[in-house]
Amino acid sequence: MKxxxxxxxCSFIALTAAAQSGGNSVDAKKRKQGPWVEQVEGVRGExxxxxxxxxxNDRKEGVWKKxxxxxxxxxxxxxxxxxxxxxxxxxxxxGKISAVGNMIAVDLEGQKDTVTVVDPVTSExxxxxxxxxxxxxxxxxxxxxxxxxxMMRETYERGELSTSAPAGKPRNAAPxxxxxxxxxxxxxxxxx
Numbered sequence: 562m563k564x565x566x567x568x569x570x571c572s573f574i575a576l577t578a579a580a581q582s583g584g585n586s587v588d589a590k591k592r593k594q595g596p597w598v599e600q601v602e603g604v605r606g607e608x609x610x611x612x613x614x615x616x617x618n619d620r621k622e623g624v625w626k627k628x629x630x631x632x633x634x635x636x637x638x639x640x641x642x643x644x645x646x647x648x649x650x651x652x653x654x655x656g657k658i659s660a661v662g663n664m665i666a667v668d669l670e671g672q673k674d675t676v677t678v679v680d681p682v683t684s685e686x687x688x689x690x691x692x693x694x695x696x697x698x699x700x701x702x703x704x705x706x707x708x709x710x711x712m713m714r715e716t717y718e719r720g721e722l723s724t725s726a727p728a729g730k731p732r733n734a735a736p737x738x739x740x741x742x743x744x745x746x747x748x749x750x751x752x753x
Contacts, residue, residue: 584596584597584598585597585598592616592618592619593616593619594616594617594618594619595615595616596613596614596615597612597613597614597615597616598611598612598613599611599612599613608629608630609630610627610628610629610630610635611627611628612625612626612627612628613625613626613627613628614626614640619643620640620642620643621640621643622640622641622642622643623639623640624637624638624639624640625637625638625639625640629654633652633654633656634652634656635651635652635654636649636650636651636652637649637650638650638664639664641666642666644666644668644696644697645664645666645697646664646665646666646697647663647664648661648662648663649661649662649663649664653708655708657706657708657710658706659705659706659708660703660704660705660706661703661704662699662701662702662703662704662715662717663699663700663701663702663703664697664698664699664700665697665698665699665700665719666696666697667696667697667698667719667720668693668694668696672692672693673690673691673692673693674690674691674693675688675689675690675691676688676689676691677689698717698719698720699715699717699720700717700718700719700720701716701717702714702715702716703715703716703717
């Protein structure tokens with residue numbers, strides 16, 4: 562219990578120190594730079610939280626920690642160029658781990674594309690430059706924990722859940738009634 566109280570106190574002191582020691586600063590181009598603490602208010606019944614991390618040229622970089630209103634860590638996420646890219650950990654309110662795995666950025670914030678836009682009235686085609694928002698997906702092995710501590714593993718390939726079992730059927734699942742063989746019946750040739 563003393564360790565928990567010390568951890569909460571240290572987190573609060575770190576947040577306060579970051580806010581007072583030159584954190585939340587912008588450069589001459591009005592870009593966020595260096596250590597940063599953000600407070601996010603609750604919305605639509607969801608509780609608010611605070612973020613703590615570092616900005617480089619207005620983009621989140623490195624590990625960012627998310628705290629609930631009590632100062633408990635609820636997430637640790639790794640950012641690269643403003644998009645989730647790297648190890649992420651999520652926690653239950655009691656501090657137990659709920660999920661851990663890697664994210665990979667498939668679009669980086671600020672990337673520009675040129676697309677053709679057709680005017681619906683005149684049918685005139687114009688080239689328009691579009692700036693992308695950062696987009697990330699799960700990649701590799703994710704471990705997901707129940708509140709009782711039991712774990713399930715999921716493997717993702719660039720956001721797609723990959724399994725060796727047929728789609729929609731969990732691995733090691735018992736055969737369905739129509740897949741079962743009647744007692745004493747012989748297997749048909751060609752069936753495995």
